[in-house]
Amino acid sequence: MEKINYEKAPIKNLINKDNHLRIMSEFLERKKDPVVLEFGVERGSSTKVFTWLAEQINGNIYSIDISDCSQVISSKSWHFFQSDDLKIENILERFPEIKNRGVDMIYIDSYHENHHVQKLLNLWFKYVKKEGAIFIDDVDSYKFRKKKDIWNSIVYDLTDEAIKSFYYSNIEKTFYTRYYGENGLAKLLKYSDLLDEPNQINKLWNYNIFIKILYPYLRKISKIFK
Numbered sequence: 549m550e551k552i553n554y555e556k557a558p559i560k561n562l563i564n565k566d567n568h569l570r571i572m573s574e575f576l577e578r579k580k581d582p583v584v585l586e587f588g589v590e591r592g593s594s595t596k597v598f599t600w601l602a603e604q605i606n607g608n609i610y611s612i613d614i615s616d617c618s619q620v621i622s623s624k625s626w627h628f629f630q631s632d633d634l635k636i637e638n639i640l641e642r643f644p645e646i647k648n649r650g651v652d653m654i655y656i657d658s659y660h661e662n663h664h665v666q667k668l669l670n671l672w673f674k675y676v677k678k679e680g681a682i683f684i685d686d687v688d689s690y691k692f693r694k695k696k697d698i699w700n701s702i703v704y705d706l707t708d709e710a711i712k713s714f715y716y717s718n719i720e721k722t723f724y725t726r727y728y729g730e731n732g733l734a735k736l737l738k739y740s741d742l743l744d745e746p747n748q749i750n751k752l753w754n755y756n757i758f759i760k761i762l763y764p765y766l767r768k769i770s771k772i773f774k
């Protein structure tokens with residue numbers, strides 16, 4: 549297989565070395581005739597990168613957005629459907645290839661809210677092929693915490709927790725990698741077969757938050773008595 553030359557990409561400013569779109573592109577580039585399902589198009593930064601790559605490696609990009617983004621690009625490799633991404637039956641009816649063949653990669657960048665992301669993971673995991681992956685954007689609150697923006701910090705942290713809960717409930721079926729930089733990117737690599745359903749999400753036991761606050765003092769006290 550010929551190596552992809554990212555320097556020659558007309559959208560090369562979007563895929564600088566080590567940025568998140570580049571990380572996903574390099575994952576995709578190793579797949580044969582890859583199929584991508586993308587949630588959230590807007591002005592199409594991710595769509596343009598995935599489609600540029602798909603044109604070279606015989607891939608197909610299926611993009612969903614609740615708004616009409618059909619004019620973002622034009623390519624034989626790109627297929628757009630205006631829909632809520634939770635409406636799985638409508639999407640599978642429109643794109644039967646996803647149901648019949650499965651997908652190599654899902655990119656979640658639509659409604660950034662923990663319950664929505666967790667619902668998407670539960671609904672769509674089944675259609676990811678073995679060794680395929682689900683990438684989720686915007687999982688690190690660092691930039692908002694720097695600005696002391698409480699609400700966005702909470703939203704991002706809750707999304708991060710929702711993904712971790714999904715992973716911990718599916719630890720034998722997935723491998724979780726987290727990338728920092730930009731607004732954080734999560735990757736859930738799927739170990740199980742196409743059509744394998746995810747496990748139900750179980751809340752993992754956690755310690756009491758007040759004990760965590762008291763911990764440094766308790767440690768000091770315990771040293772005094774040693």
Ligand SMILES: C[S@@+](CC[C@H](N)C(=O)[O-])C[C@H]1O[C@@H](n2cnc3c(N)ncnc32)[C@H](O)[C@@H]1O
Nearest residue numbers: 588589590592593594613614632633657658659
């Ligand atoms: C952050 S933007 C996507 C950015 C895009 N991936 C990029 O790289 O340029 C989020 C998009 O998700 C769409 N969206 C929000 N809620 C949605 C839903 N429930 N289903 C599908 N799309 C949704 C919005 O209309 C918006 O265009």
